[in-house]
Amino acid sequence: MTMIEAPTTAHGRPVDPYRLGRTDLATGHGEAGPASERVIIAFGFWIFLLSDIVMFSAFFAAHAVLQTATDNGPTGRELFDPSRVAIETGCLLASSFTCGLSAVATNARNLFWTQAALLVTGLLGLAFLGLEAHEFSGMIANGVGPDRSAFLSSFFALVGLHGAHVGVGLLWLGTMMAQLFVKGFGSILYRLICFNLFWHVLDIIWVAIFTVVYLIGEGR
Numbered sequence: 001m002t003m004i005e006a007p008t009t010a011h012g013r014p015v016d017p018y019r020l021g022r023t024d025l026a027t028g029h030g031e032a033g034p035a036s037e038r039v040i041i042a043f044g045f046w047i048f049l050l051s052d053i054v055m056f057s058a059f060f061a062a063h064a065v066l067q068t069a070t071d072n073g074p075t076g077r078e079l080f081d082p083s084r085v086a087i088e089t090g091c092l093l094a095s096s097f098t099c100g101l102s103a104v105a106t107n108a109r110n111l112f113w114t115q116a117a118l119l120v121t122g123l124l125g126l127a128f129l130g131l132e133a134h135e136f137s138g139m140i141a142n143g144v145g146p147d148r149s150a151f152l153s154s155f156f157a158l159v160g161l162h163g164a165h166v167g168v169g170l171l172w173l174g175t176m177m178a179q180l181f182v183k184g185f186g187s188i189l190y191r192l193i194c195f196n197l198f199w200h201v202l203d204i205i206w207v208a209i210f211t212v213v214y215l216i217g218e219g220r
Contacts, residue, residue, distance in 0.1 A: 056205055062157070066150045070149045076155075076214070080214055085210065091125075094124050106185065118177050122170055132159065176192060
């Protein structure tokens with residue numbers, strides 16, 4: 001019986017049969033080479049965002065349990081203004097669109113339109129934060145702050161946590177716009193990519209807050 005010899009490389013080493021004729025395997029050390037820096041940074045940032053989503057999930061769970069724990073105080077139907085919440089949501093969703101436009105301009109290396117889109121994103125984010133701060137201050141002034149009931153404690157914690165993320169995002173945005181103006185794309189290209197991921201995730205979380213806190217809260 002004739003034995004079939006396994007294929008070998010030019011140096012006499014056996015060749016992995018699963019790699020024969022394959023040039024699309026990017027293991028980090030093969031012929032396709034390591035993943036690009038852009039992919040590596042985006043992957044690492046997604047891990048950070050997933051940890052943030054886990055934290056938000058805990059706050060969502062607490063609020064879902066405590067939505068009816070009003071201690072004979074006001075409910076969501078009595079407290080929430082649907083028109084203001086709709087404007088807040090519109091501002092944040094519009095900012096997500098302009099943030100996406102900034103990514104398109106960044107890919108085209110168009111500094112003017114990148115800055116313009118980021119500026120509009122920041123202004124819409126500020127409008128959102130202003131409306132949220134007005135809502136919080138009005139509730140506290142009327143004696144329905146986070147210490148009034150477990151329901152309000154969970155409301156202020158969840159919505160306030162999201163607002164804090166938006167505020168940090170705006171500081172990050174302003175810093176990058178200044179760096180873009182001084183240095184151009186070279187030094188902060190990947191930071192712009194990460195900011196886009198961060199901002200879109202915040203918008204997705206807000207849609208969940210709008211549904212769970214305001215829409216369902218209005219019905220109670």
